[in-house]
Amino acid sequence: MRRVRVKISGNVQGVFFRTSCADAARDVDVSGWVRNVPGGAVEAVFEGDDRDVEAMLRWCRVGPPLARVDRVGWVDEAPAGETGFRIERESST
Numbered sequence: 001m002r003r004v005r006v007k008i009s010g011n012v013q014g015v016f017f018r019t020s021c022a023d024a025a026r027d028v029d030v031s032g033w034v035r036n037v038p039g040g041a042v043e044a045v046f047e048g049d050d051r052d053v054e055a056m057l058r059w060c061r062v063g064p065p066l067a068r069v070d071r072v073g074w075v076d077e078a079p080a081g082e083t084g085f086r087i088e089r090e091s092s093t
Contacts, residue, residue, distance in 0.1 A: 001079045003032075003047040008060050010070035012042045018087045020064035021056075028052040031082035036090040043091060047082040 008017070013036050021034045021044060030052045032045035046056045060072045 001047070002050045002053045003045065003077045003079045003082070004053055004057065004074045005077055006044045006046065006057065006060055006072060006074040007037070008042045008044070008063070008069055008072050009040070010063075011040075011066075011068040012063060013040050015066035016064050017042050017067050021060070022085050022087050024059045025056055025085040028055050030056050031085055033082075033086045033088045035088035038091070045077075045082065047079055 018034045018036065021042070025032065025034075025046060028048070030046045030048040032047050034042060034044040037043045044056075044060070046053045057072065057074065061069055063069050
């Protein structure tokens with residue numbers, strides 16, 4: 001089991017990034033969440049099998065067709081037992 005917190009920068013808000021990300025995560029059975037953050041970035045947490053989390057990290061480097069991804073950074077975290085994948089409200093930080 002692996003958990004990563006990811007920050008995706010570029011033209012990633014207003015291009016269906018969160019919805020597409022949630023669909024992709026559900027397709028590979030990864031749990032967690034995705035949300036917009038101030039400044040135009042998107043933040044996500046992916047938790048699941050290492051292979052599936054890696055698939056989501058690869059997906060984030062491209063994103064949906066209207067997105068332009070400039071940078072993807074992540075840190076590993078301790079698994080927290082996430083279930084399901086959800087789109088969260090925008091972060092205030």
